[in-house]
Amino acid sequence: MIELEGLTKRYGDKLAVDRLTFSVRPGVITGFLGPNGAGKSTTMRMVLDLDNPTGGTVLIDGRHYRQLHNPLRVVGALLDAKAMHGGRSAYHHLLCLAQSNGIPRSRVREVLDTVGLTPVAGKRTKGFSLGMGQRLGIAAALLGDPQILMFDEPVNGLDPEGIHWIRNLMKSLAAEGRTVFVSSHLMSEMALTADHLVVIGQGRLLADTSMSGFIAENSRGYVRMRSPDQERLKDVLSGAGITAVPGTEGALEVQGEDAAHLGELAARHRIVLHELSPQRASLEEAFMRLTAGAVEYHAHANHQPPPPAAPGPAWGDDWRKKGS
Ligand SMILES: Nc1ncnc2c1ncn2[C@@H]1O[C@H](COP(=O)(O)OP(=O)(O)OP(=O)(O)O)[C@@H](O)[C@H]1O
Numbered sequence: 001m002i003e004l005e006g007l008t009k010r011y012g013d014k015l016a017v018d019r020l021t022f023s024v025r026p027g028v029i030t031g032f033l034g035p036n037g038a039g040k041s042t043t044m045r046m047v048l049d050l051d052n053p054t055g056g057t058v059l060i061d062g063r064h065y066r067q068l069h070n071p072l073r074v075v076g077a078l079l080d081a082k083a084m085h086g087g088r089s090a091y092h093h094l095l096c097l098a099q100s101n102g103i104p105r106s107r108v109r110e111v112l113d114t115v116g117l118t119p120v121a122g123k124r125t126k127g128f129s130l131g132m133g134q135r136l137g138i139a140a141a142l143l144g145d146p147q148i149l150m151f152d153e154p155v156n157g158l159d160p161e162g163i164h165w166i167r168n169l170m171k172s173l174a175a176e177g178r179t180v181f182v183s184s185h186l187m188s189e190m191a192l193t194a195d196h197l198v199v200i201g202q203g204r205l206l207a208d209t210s211m212s213g214f215i216a217e218n219s220r221g222y223v224r225m226r227s228p229d230q231e232r233l234k235d236v237l238s239g240a241g242i243t244a245v246p247g248t249e250g251a252l253e254v255q256g257e258d259a260a261h262l263g264e265l266a267a268r269h270r271i272v273l274h275e276l277s278p279q280r281a282s283l284e285e286a287f288m289r290l291t292a293g294a295v296e297y298h299a300h301a302n303h304q305p306p307p308p309a310a311p312g313p314a315w316g317d318d319w320r321k322k323g324s
Pocket residue numbers: 011014015016034035036037038039040041042043185296
């Protein structure tokens with residue numbers, strides 16, 4: 001279990017992490033989601049005592065990291081896959097870590113096998129591809145057989161096979177009852193992996209919710225309607241007690257009504273429809289709405305369409321923490 005209480009980090013004028021309070025529980029994968037620069041890596045570094053908090057606390061199984069007698073046996077982490085001595089072989093890199101942390105030599109072969117690097121164990125790591133480096137970083141995290149694991153953007157730059165492998169590894173670690181805390185800036189990736197979701201933006205907590213709850217709330221369907229007689233359509237809908245909100249390209253969007261029912265209603269009033277299409281908002285769109293006010297770096301590409309407007313103002317609002 002990892003517990004954060006009011007965790008804060010300031011770099012000069014920059015408030016990188018702003019009073020974060022949440023817990024990461026065992027037996028599930030907790031996704032740590034936020035746009036670039038949201039403060040995910042800084043938070044993870046503070047968990048491992050690699051950065052001093054400006055305020056607040058973070059405890060690992062009830063203790064500060066520096067109070068752990070044998071930290072690698074309690075918490076394993078992949079923060080930066082390139083942080084290794086390029087002149088050493090994969091085997092020697094792990095052996096050094098094992099020897100300096102009182103971990104038996106036999107464990108090195110075991111973790112090399114788990115991550116599929118046994119055939120290249122004797123090769124120098126400076127020749128490793130990004131994917132091989134990620135696997136070696138994961139082997140180092142697993143070395144002390146810890147109950148708590150943290151992975152910072154582990155799928156970055158990996159091919160589909162590598163991504164699939166990491167997903168399954170994290171699932172099996174959580175199924176063994178371990179605490180798995182993984183960061184990403186991709187909602188689509190988290191939707192496939194995480195059981196629980198913690199979303200931050202500009203250092204602040206935006207949501208702390210189950211993944212299934214987030215999906216149920218945010219992938220609700222709606223119906224898009226377009227007509228050359230849009231004003232009359234709006235009146236007819238409103239006369240039937242149906243709320244329609246403006247969508248993209250002049251369409252109307254209706255939530256909570258069946259497309260067939262809406263089509264029949266329009267037909268009864270002899271309104272021509274150019275579009276009557278059931279839609280499902282993607283989780284990526286829900287995430288973008290949730291973090292819209294908290295994105296640090298915006299691209300200025302005019303050809304990029306904005307995320308579609310949400311039908312109804314309350315979408316995503318349920319997940320915003322009060323007072324954030
Ligand atoms: N050592 C540092 N000195 C000054 N500012 C820093 C330092 N480390 C991080 N920051 C700033 O703190 C903020 C949070 O950065 P952090 O790397 O934690 O975000 P992140 O969510 O991990 O982003 P990304 O997804 O891009 O890795 C950013 O604005 C970053 O520029």
